[in-house]
Amino acid sequence: xxxxxxxxxxxxxxxxxxxxxxxxxxxxxxxxxxxxxxxxxxxxxxxxxxxxxxxxxxxxxxxxxxxxxxxxxxxxxxxxxxxxxxxxxxxxxxxxxxxxxxxxxxxxxxxxxxxxxxxxxxxxxxxxxxxxxxxxxxxxxxxxx
Amino acid sequence: xxxxxxxxxxxxxxxxxxxxxxxxxxxxxxxxxxxxxxxxxxxxxxxxxxxxxxxxxxxxxxxxxxxxxxxxxxxxxxxxxxxxxxxxxxxxxxxxxxxxxxxxxxxxxxxxxxxxxxxxxxxxxxxxxxxxxxxxxxxxxxxxxxxxxxxxxxxxxxxxxxxxxxxxxxxxxxxxxxxxxxxxxxxxxxxxxxxxxxxxxxxxxxxxxxxxxxxxxxxxxxxxxxxxxxxxxxxxxxxxxxxxxxxxxxxxx
Numbered sequence: 001x002x003x004x005x006x007x008x009x010x011x012x013x014x015x016x017x018x019x020x021x022x023x024x025x026x027x028x029x030x031x032x033x034x035x036x037x038x039x040x041x042x043x044x045x046x047x048x049x050x051x052x053x054x055x056x057x058x059x060x061x062x063x064x065x066x067x068x069x070x071x072x073x074x075x076x077x078x079x080x081x082x083x084x085x086x087x088x089x090x091x092x093x094x095x096x097x098x099x100x101x102x103x104x105x106x107x108x109x110x111x112x113x114x115x116x117x118x119x120x121x122x123x124x125x126x127x128x129x130x131x132x133x134x135x136x137x138x139x140x141x142x143x144x145x
Numbered sequence: 146x147x148x149x150x151x152x153x154x155x156x157x158x159x160x161x162x163x164x165x166x167x168x169x170x171x172x173x174x175x176x177x178x179x180x181x182x183x184x185x186x187x188x189x190x191x192x193x194x195x196x197x198x199x200x201x202x203x204x205x206x207x208x209x210x211x212x213x214x215x216x217x218x219x220x221x222x223x224x225x226x227x228x229x230x231x232x233x234x235x236x237x238x239x240x241x242x243x244x245x246x247x248x249x250x251x252x253x254x255x256x257x258x259x260x261x262x263x264x265x266x267x268x269x270x271x272x273x274x275x276x277x278x279x280x281x282x283x284x285x286x287x288x289x290x291x292x293x294x295x296x297x298x299x300x301x302x303x304x305x306x307x308x309x310x311x312x313x314x315x316x317x318x319x320x321x322x323x324x325x326x327x328x329x330x331x332x333x334x335x336x337x338x339x340x341x342x343x344x345x346x347x348x349x350x351x352x353x354x355x356x357x358x359x360x361x362x363x364x365x366x367x368x369x370x371x372x373x374x375x376x377x378x379x380x381x382x383x384x385x386x387x388x389x390x391x392x393x394x395x396x397x398x
Contacts, residue, residue, distance in 0.1 A: 017355040024355040024362075035362045117362065121320075121373040124283050125313055 005053040006091040007079060014087050018045060025087055025116075031123035034087070039064055040114040043078055047088060050096030053079075066111035078114035085118075149247055151178040151228040151291070154220030156213045157196070158186040160234035163337075164195045167234050168202060174243040179226050183234075184216040192234075214303035214311040217287065221302060227294050231287040235337050238288075239264075242333040246291035249327040258319065258326045260290035260377070261333030281332045283377060285316030289334035296324060310353040317361045320374040325381030 009016070013029040023036040023044050036044050042063055046056040053075070060071045082088040153171045157164050164183070171181055182203045183196035187210030196204040205219055217231060228250070232238055242261065249259035262281035300318050303311050319326065365371055374380070 015350060017352060019352075019356060019359055022359055024358050026350060026355075026358075028350075033358050035359070117371050119358075119362070119373055121376070122313075122317075122358070124377060125285060
């Protein structure tokens, strides 16, 4: 049986939310955040939903007007970039649900190369993490307190 | 004790158990602020009574609960002094913090804001305060800073759409506008952690956090500047203090 070609977010330090066709990803460990738009959002959302590469390509083909070999090449490149950036990691199992039935738009969108913008100017916000990031048990006690 | 031309603004929501200590930490500063304004953000406890028990504290009732951004904005509208400082009702100013920040603005006339470090600590004080974030951190939190009033004329008020992360949003807008900030290596806020506070038992990020970052990136894109902002320490260095009414790049519309 062939291995699944799937991804997942690279640990609990990677958090993300998609708002109005833009995905903001925060890597808490490094204090870096990213903005993804257009085809990058399509790839990201299908990847973190645990879908296989073939399903990601189906979603791309249903959405964007571009030759399949271009969509495959650019999707692979972008997923590799996200892995290299420490945002996604390979997953040995398919955890995603079946993608929605293909509803090919009457006219597909112009394909934009998937990419992200990367920012590291909010590290001081992360520095406050010990103040905010607590569970119901409250903060850990300092050893000498 | 002398008085400084500072309005101290305290947003308070169901704060009867800790507001007194916060106000005492303000009134204990030397010099002390010329006025203290408590904005009662729709409390259903005795918050207003606690505030009113101080004869020289102005208490503004908001009626319903509108969130800390709206409460601070109401305080800013009410404030009559040229310098504005803030303290959440469950946090504390350490002794001497106002003098440190006043001196910083006096030394650095181009700086529109002075801020120090934030020290996280437990609540209540009884039995000794326990400190958990050491060293203290430089963080975009209103309570650690002292603002020249014109900052709010140029950057705008706090965005009341945010219930949390409103301080991060404002500090991002200051940096987008290259507002000059004097950053001190001294603790100017004790950020107290207590059950029931807005951020207790939660991660520091939530929907508002993502939206704040998205909005900041969008403003930078609109200016053709998709790049990192200068750090708090580097923000606005070499640029004069914005004049009142002067349009700023990155201003929140």
